[in-house]
Amino acid sequence: MNKKQILTACMMTGALLAGPSAFADEHKHGYFSCLSDKISQGFFNTTTGFIELPKNIINISHDQNIFVGLTWGTVRGVAHAVGRTVVGAAELVTSPIPTDDYISPPYVWDRFSEDTRYFGLNLPGFWTTYGPLDDGD
Amino acid sequence: MNKHFIYLPFAVLVASLTACTPPTKDIPGLTSEIDAAMAGHYGQSMYHEELAEESLEDANEILEHWKNDHYWNIDLRQKAMTAAEEAAHHRKESEKEMCKWLTSVHSHNHHQGEVAQHAAAYFKTGSAVPYQTNHHEIASLGKYLQTHPDATAQVIAYTDTVGSAQSNQILSEKRASAVANMLIAQGASASQLSTKAQGEAEGPDRTANQKHRVVMISTAHPNYMDCPDLK
Numbered sequence: 001m002n003k004k005q006i007l008t009a010c011m012m013t014g015a016l017l018a019g020p021s022a023f024a025d026e027h028k029h030g031y032f033s034c035l036s037d038k039i040s041q042g043f044f045n046t047t048t049g050f051i052e053l054p055k056n057i058i059n060i061s062h063d064q065n066i067f068v069g070l071t072w073g074t075v076r077g078v079a080h081a082v083g084r085t086v087v088g089a090a091e092l093v094t095s096p097i098p099t100d101d102y103i104s105p106p107y108v109w110d111r112f113s114e115d116t117r118y119f120g121l122n123l124p125g126f127w128t129t130y131g132p133l134d135d136g137d
Numbered sequence: 138m139n140k141h142f143i144y145l146p147f148a149v150l151v152a153s154l155t156a157c158t159p160p161t162k163d164i165p166g167l168t169s170e171i172d173a174a175m176a177g178h179y180g181q182s183m184y185h186e187e188l189a190e191e192s193l194e195d196a197n198e199i200l201e202h203w204k205n206d207h208y209w210n211i212d213l214r215q216k217a218m219t220a221a222e223e224a225a226h227h228r229k230e231s232e233k234e235m236c237k238w239l240t241s242v243h244s245h246n247h248h249q250g251e252v253a254q255h256a257a258a259y260f261k262t263g264s265a266v267p268y269q270t271n272h273h274e275i276a277s278l279g280k281y282l283q284t285h286p287d288a289t290a291q292v293i294a295y296t297d298t299v300g301s302a303q304s305n306q307i308l309s310e311k312r313a314s315a316v317a318n319m320l321i322a323q324g325a326s327a328s329q330l331s332t333k334a335q336g337e338a339e340g341p342d343r344t345a346n347q348k349h350r351v352v353m354i355s356t357a358h359p360n361y362m363d364c365p366d367l368k
Contacts, residue, residue, distance in 0.1 A: 104206075115210040126210040136198065136208055 031098060038095040041106050045088025051108045052084050052116065053077035059113060063127035072125060079123060080116050084108060087118060111136075178238035182231045189227035195220035236364035247361035257292070257316050260350040262299050265311035267352075270319070278354060279323020282330075284365035288358040291331045292317045295338045297349040302337055310334035316352040 056077035061069025087103045103118055105111045112134035115126040130136050175184045199217040202208050255274050258267035282288055294313035296305040313332040321327055338349035 111207055113211065114208045117209070122210070128210060128212055130208075130211060136202065136211070136213075 034098040035095055037106075038091050038099075041101070041103070042088050042090075042092030042095055044107055045084050045091060045103065047088075048108050049083075049085030049088055050081045052080035055108065055112060056080060058133065059115075059127045059131035062131045063129050076123060076125060083118055083123075084116060178234045178241065182234035182238060185227040185231035185234060189224045189231060192220045192224035192227060196224060232364070233367055236367055239363040240361060243363060244361035247358075251357075253356050255354045255356070256351055257319075257354045258312070258352045259347060260296075260312060260352075262297060262345050262350065263308065265308060265315055267312075267315065274354075275316070275319050276323050278356060279320045279325045281356070282320065282326065283324030285358060285362060286326070286329070287360045287362075288356060289329050289331070290320065290325065290357075291333060291355045292320070292352060293333045293335055293355065294352045295335045295349050297346045298337050298340055298342050298344050306334060306336040309336050312352050316354070320354070 053074065054077065057069045057073035059069075060073035060076070064072075084103060091102055103116060104120075105114050105116065108116075113127075113129075113131040113136065115122055174180060196217055199213045199220070202213065203217075255271070255278065257271055257275055257278075259269040260266070261268050278290065282290060292313045294309040294311075294316070296309050296312070298305070300308075310332075313334050317327075317330050317332050320330060338346070340346060340349065
């Protein structure tokens with residue numbers, strides 16, 4: 001078994017172990033809980049960061065119009081996709097160190113109408129209404 | 138051609154067309170059933186209560202978003218305030234309708250012809266200023282008259298037989314007026330009050346009697362009303 005296969009196996013095992021915590025109670029505490037949350041968020045943000053692209057296009061199209069969505073939404077979507085992927089990698093690397101979430105919403109599918117923020121900071125040009133896939137419930 | 142080969146496809150066609158018939162709608166019938174469910178004070182109370190619950194749920198949901206800093210990019214202030222105001226409005230309407238329903242339920246037990254009598258004040262001989270006043274009774278009667286505009290009260294003043302009948306008549310008028318003013322000060326309307334100066338009470342002449350130096354209040358309330366304070 002070469003190094004690449006070992007790395008892939010480790011990543012998959014980590015994701016499988018950490019996956020359930022993505023859907024668990026947000027209020028639980030403790031080192032191992034924080035560790036598994038960061039591994040889970042790191043894994044999923046690294047692998048699903050590209051979903052920021054359709055998210056921004058959909059939400060901005062709904063908020064403005066399809067032309068703005070396809071242009072400005074694409075620009076923001078790419079920026080957010082890169083941002084979420086990089087932050088996901090950072091979460092994986094720093095997973096043994098307990099910290100607050102680097103990114104909000106923690107997963108790209110969470111609160112789909114909420115514009116992504118990093119360390120509490122947002123990109124300019126966000127939308128201001130609920131999108132078609134999430135009405136805030 | 139065998140007739141079965143004609144009948145069979147025909148039967149299938151008829152069955153298919155029957156299956157394609159859209160389900161019947163009875164909009165007037167359903168509307169009337171919905172109206173019946175919301176009819177009356179109780180139905181309206183439940184209807185407003187349900188709307189209040191929905192609005193309250195919206196307001197609480199936004200409150201949760203704000204507390205958790207979720208959906209920071211969406212301006213929810215106007216929606217939140219509107220939802221909270223609508224919740225309060227519908228809750229109030231629900232309460233009013235519930236009170237009307239309670240009134241309709243309770244009014245059957247109300248004794249319309251019943252008159253209640255209360256001793257309001259006692260006086261010394263020759264005085265129109267009470268030395269002993271039932272403040273609690275006057276306050277509660279004044280408040281009652283204020284909140285029940287259809288209720289009325291009669292203030293009846295007496296004197297003992299000390300002094301001339303004419304002076305006692307004038308004295309009883311002053312006593313009645315004094316107690317009527319106390320009721321007005323507590324919230325009663327002048328139009329709800331009638332005063333009656335009875336003059337000297339029955340009894341032997343020139344006899345001081347504390348029981349006769351009194352002002353009585355009689356109240357009558359023809360209609361019953363729950364929650365009179367609810368406007």
